[in-house]
Amino acid sequence: MIYRRMSTARSGTLALGVAATAMARTCALALAVAAMLMAGPAVRAQQAPTPAEPVAAPQPDAFAPLVDAAAEQPSLLDAVVARKQLRIGLPGDYKPFGLRDAVTGTFSGIDVDLTTGLAKALGAEPVYVKTSWSTLLADFSAGKFDMVAGGVSITLDRQRAGFFSIPTDLDGKAAIARCADVDRLGSLAAIDRPDVRVVVNPGGTNERFDRANLKQAPIRLFPDNTAIFREVAEGRADVMIHPDKPFDRAEKGWLLPRDLAFKLFVDQYIHIQQLNGSYAAIVGKWLD
Secondary structure (H helix, E strand, O other), X not given: OHHHHHHXXXXXXXXXXXXXXXXXXXXXXXXXXXXXXXXXXXXXXXXXXXXXXXOOOOOOOOOHHHHHXXXXXXXXXXXXXXXXXXXXXXXXXXXXXXXXXXXXXXXXXXXXXXXXXXXXXXXOEEEEEEOOOOOHHHHHHOOOOOEEEEEEEOOHHHHHHOEEOOOOEEEOXXXXXXXXXXXXXXXXXXXXXXXXXXXXXXXXXXXXXXXXXXXXXXXXEOOOOOOHHHHHHOOXXXXXXXXXXXXXXXXXXXXXXXXXXXXXXXXXXHHHHHHHOHHHHHHXXXXX
């Protein structure tokens, strides 16, 4: 009880001291203001602060012209909708992504079904244009089609030529050999010997992988990717390295022009197909 009384007394004394100090400061300030008002305009003018330097008017955004110019550029998205036609470049030799029938010239596969749906979402008809792995970038840069599909691996040199869609597939490179040679040729070290004959389709990531990883094994280019497996099966080659149980990992996507509006639409289309099960159904159709 004594301690509480002493604390209360001290608190009251401190509060009175603070209040007195505050009152004194308030009175002093009030007196100063009153004195200035009574002194008249001359004194107030002498004590008035110097006007600040005028502030420059805000300048237009330096990037505004660039933004406006970009907005005025016609988008491929609008062009496809207007012409009602979507042109898709396909090598046409890579089952199950895209295969061209040699007799009818028609294309089929996972990417064909998916891009048919993309064209429909744009209110357009799909038009498939034959290209090749060795001429793919040149044809794309020349504007022969609006996009490239059919099992295109995402690489940095291709990325320099345009945008890639979000990935549509994940795979890698593995050795394909005759059943009798499976145990003998189960690793890159076992394949990379002078007596192992490697066959590969030219111009794509298969050839690039072989040349980067095989230094001793002879590599023979075979132009027809649809018949290349027969070269191994019939004994004219020992190995083809192809996506299956992979030595590495790689993503596939669709190569698109540097058109942001078009890319955003394509990405959203792929995303929706993956969410609603349509993508899985199409893949299952071609792999089952």
